[in-house]
């Protein structure tokens with residue numbers, strides 16, 4: 216299963232990253248970041264209407280290379296100017312050709328909060344995210360034990376980071392709610408076979424109370440898909456590949472927001 220490969224690759228990366236820079240150093244760097252306001256992030260998604268998270272993603276395991284020339288700064292600025300609610304930046308290098316350095320550069324250039332999209336399996340990565348300027352991190356329930364999910368969620372909160380907790384079935388939604396998640400993402404892409412179905416978002420929507428942000432992730436092809444998801448009552452939609460390929464990102468985002 217692809218998730219296992221991703222976790223293994225992430226473990227190997229952590230060994231290298233920690234050898235290059237100690238946890239103490241990354242912690243010290245994270246302390247230089249000014250105070251954050253995670254509640255403002257959650258509140259912005261709870262405003263009426265549909266809120267777009269635009270993703271900066273060069274490649275993916277399901278689609279291969281998406282953006283051969285990858286003007287990531289321009290892409291992020293385009294998203295920002297179009298009024299996205301957040302910008303997701305892939306930082307996973309082995310399968311998504313991401314880089315934490317992309318996130319750091321982007322965070323210095325945009326006003327929208329930046330989300331670290333990675334396979335977080337160690338507190339080190341949470342400090343790294345904050346030090347690089349992320350305001351939101353992703354925690355994927357499927358790759359964490361319930362105990363680790365709680366520890367990482369609490370650490371992120373302590374650091375002032377907002378957390379998007381990714382769940383893909385009823386049990387994972389319960390786990391997310393149990394740790395106190397205020398923003399839950401349901402992935403429409405099945406990571407076992409890569410099939411996409413909005414039925415996931417539809418089925419799980421009612422399990423998440425209205426005061427908790429609900430984000431539908433993956434598989435959006437065009438603005439009409441965003442509007443279809445809006446009708447299911449989701450607060451936000453995470454759009455990667457379709458926006459990356461769009462030659463007019465501003466119009467895509469404007470049309471999606473209706």
Ligand SMILES: O=P(O)(O)OC[C@@H](O)[C@@H](O)c1c[nH]c2ccccc12
Nearest residue numbers: 402432433434435453454455456457
């Ligand atoms: O490119 P898409 O189909 O619009 O998907 C974006 C985003 O949802 C997807 O990249 C994603 C969702 N959850 C993840 C977890 C890790 C890596 C990537 C993801």
